[in-house]
Amino acid sequence: MHEMSLALAVVDQVDGALRDEPPGTVDTVRLQVGELAGVVADALHFSFTLACEGTALEGAALHIDTVPGRARCTPCGQEWATGMPPHLHCPACRGTAAALVAGRELRIVSVHRTDHGVVPAPAPASEEN
Amino acid sequence: MCRVVDLQQAVLAENDRRARALRSELTARGTSVVNLLSSPGSGKTALLEAELTLARSRGIPVAALTADLATENDARRLGRSGAPVKQVLTDGLCHLEADMLRGHLDGWLPDGTRVLFVENVGNLVCPATYDLGETLRVALCSVTEGEDKPLKYPTAFGLAHLVLVTKSDLADAVGFDEAAFRAHVQQINPGVETVLTSTRTGEGAGVLLEHALAAHGNAPAHRPVMARQVLPREHGHTHHHDGVAHSHS
16 A cells, blocks of 8 residues: 555655744645546545644645546547546547646645634733723 | 645655656666566566576676565575575565665665666555656566456556566466457557566567667657656646656657
C-alpha cells in the first residue's frame, strides 16, 4: 500500500510549505488525483489521517478531486475520455501516437487553514452599571 | 481567519527530482538502469539470472539489485551468474523509491557497469508510481496469471517500455490466449513490444539484455502514451502541469 508513502509525502510538503506562515491550524488539504495515477482514494484517506498524527496537520481533512483520464491524438487531434482500464488508441484514426491531457495527476492543490492570533480581541467590557 | 494557501505541488516532486538526478548521473557514468516490475512469482528472478549469465558469457559488465520484504534468497540465486548482486530488504515497504536505490549504489556499483538491473518488489501496484531513474522499464507477466492482467494493472503495464511474458513453456498447459494478452497490452500501451520468454526452453533468451543495451545512453525507443503529457487546449485560464508526467523529446 504505497498510499502511506504518498500521505507522508503530502504531510511533509504541506508542513514545509506552511513553515513561514503565521501560527494556525490546517483544516483541509485539497489534492487532485488522476484516474490513471494508480492511487486508491480510500487508502489515501486512511493513510492521511495516520500520517497527520503528531504533526502540524493533525485533525486536517483530506479532500480529493478525481480527475478523469483524457487523451488526445497527436496526428489527428481527436480528444477522448480514456475510461478505466484506459483505451489509449485513437478512436478516430486508430493511431498510436496519443498523449494524455489529464489523468495522472497526483498533486497538492491547496490548503485551507485558520490563522491563530488574528482573531479580533473581544470588545472591552462596558462599565455601564 | 480562514485562508486558502495555493500550493500546486506534485506529491512525487521530490522522488521525481531524485530520479532525474540519478538518471543523469548514471548515464554520465555509462550505466543504464532497468526497472523490472511484476507480481510475486512471475519469474523475474529466473529470467534475470539467465540474462545475467548470458551477459557475463559475452563479457558485458552487468550488475543486479534485488528488492524483497524479507530473505536474501534472490541475491543468492542471482549471484550464481557471477555478476555483482545486492539484496535490498525493504522492511515491509511495498516498493522502491529513487533515494532508496541511490543510497544502495554508493560504494557498491562497480565502475564501468553497462547495465544495472533492478528487480523491484514483487507487486504491480505500488512500484508503478515511482520513477527510479531507470532508462528502461519492463513489466513481466507469466502465462499462468491470466490474459487480462495488463487491464487490471494499467499503470504498471501502461508505463512499460517493454512487456515480457514469462513461462511460455506452460502456455499450452494453462490455455494462455496470446492474442488476447497482446490486445490488452496494446489497449493501454499502443506500440509497445511484447515478447514471449521461457528460461526452460530458452525462448526469448537475450531479449531483455538486448533492449537494456539498446537503451544505453539514450531514451528508450518506445514512448508509452501514458508517459506523454500535453497541455489542455486553452480556455482562457492557466493550467499547471509540472511534475504530473513529463515527455521526453
